[in-house]
Amino acid sequence: MANTYTLIQAQTLASSAASVTFSSIPATYTDLVLRVSARTDQASISDVSPFVTNVGGTAYSYTYLMGNGSTATSGTSGTRADFASYSVGNTATASTFSNVEIYIPSYTAAQNKPISVFAVNETNATTAGMRIYAELLSSTTAISSITLTGQSSSNYLTGSSFYLYGIKNS
Amino acid sequence: MAAGATYEPIATQTLASAAASITFSSIAATYTDLRLAVTSVPSGVIQYGLRFNNDSSALYSLTELAGNGASAASDRDVNDSNLWFNYFTPSGSTIPAFMTADIFSYAGSTFKTTLLTWSNDRNGAGNLVNYTVGLYRSTSAINRLDIILTSGTMGAGTTATLYGLKAA
Numbered sequence: 226m227a228n229t230y231t232l233i234q235a236q237t238l239a240s241s242a243a244s245v246t247f248s249s250i251p252a253t254y255t256d257l258v259l260r261v262s263a264r265t266d267q268a269s270i271s272d273v274s275p276f277v278t279n280v281g282g283t284a285y286s287y288t289y290l291m292g293n294g295s296t297a298t299s300g301t302s303g304t305r306a307d308f309a310s311y312s313v314g315n316t317a318t319a320s321t322f323s324n325v326e327i328y329i330p331s332y333t334a335a336q337n338k339p340i341s342v343f344a345v346n347e348t349n350a351t352t353a354g355m356r357i358y359a360e361l362l363s364s365t366t367a368i369s370s371i372t373l374t375g376q377s378s379s380n381y382l383t384g385s386s387f388y389l390y391g392i393k394n395s
Numbered sequence: 396m397a398a399g400a401t402y403e404p405i406a407t408q409t410l411a412s413a414a415a416s417i418t419f420s421s422i423a424a425t426y427t428d429l430r431l432a433v434t435s436v437p438s439g440v441i442q443y444g445l446r447f448n449n450d451s452s453a454l455y456s457l458t459e460l461a462g463n464g465a466s467a468a469s470d471r472d473v474n475d476s477n478l479w480f481n482y483f484t485p486s487g488s489t490i491p492a493f494m495t496a497d498i499f500s501y502a503g504s505t506f507k508t509t510l511l512t513w514s515n516d517r518n519g520a521g522n523l524v525n526y527t528v529g530l531y532r533s534t535s536a537i538n539r540l541d542i543i544l545t546s547g548t549m550g551a552g553t554t555a556t557l558y559g560l561k562a563a
Contacts, residue, residue: 229403230402236532246526286516286519290462290525292467297460297467297469298466299461299462300464301464301522314550328436328495339491340493341495342416359514360514363490388524392432393554394432
């Protein structure tokens, strides 16, 4: 049987970049998985990096569950122009990166699309934590591109890596 | 070293009409782990669960961490007859929910650990996110997996795919 977890494109930054885009994503898979190791130059510990798809508009919303080593909280965001992801900022412990998995099932289906995001950073400091997002793209349009950007015009730093995989269920 | 296929679809089921359960049977023991991915629209007030080997004896336990957009909670369930999860019970909606289950060393002779995730943002109405670790205290290999509900149904169009992952 065929191997169905296929690398579509890898991007590892050789220099800082304000955004990372995967365009012309083929419609030949069932699900997409984006795996990210990232750090930004945001002058803070954490950077809730937004990401958008080709659908655009204000079709995005999310619910999150987060823990920071001392408390767990949950919150939600109403309709907005982007999803949430997560990176450490440049005042976090040196050489630490956040790790994120974004799972997009049925990305070409003509239905609203649930998206799962699991993001963690461990920095040997009290600001480490994890964030789990249930996200919703209220659109029946197929996803054909994804762009990630740093928060508040921050840049992804050298060494940040972004891997987009396609999964087929047959 | 030449890489072999390590992430293979075993079977996919897409519901033509609403159903209260989905079964994967005759699961081969040739993989290391199993991964289940389900996109469904819950109908009615329901709780999702997994049952292995059609075994409803009190061998299941779980610990879950959940959020509903307003609060976070953790819960534990022991000696249950199925692996029920969803601390915040989902209700009917037209918005699909996404669920995964990783079932580790399913063919081994030790107890079986499962990681379950649930993502269902509804743009402000009944949102849910859940991570659950489950345990099935059986030394038998898992060759059947049922997705079950306490009540209600999964709507037409629900898609469930079972993948096999090989370590080598």
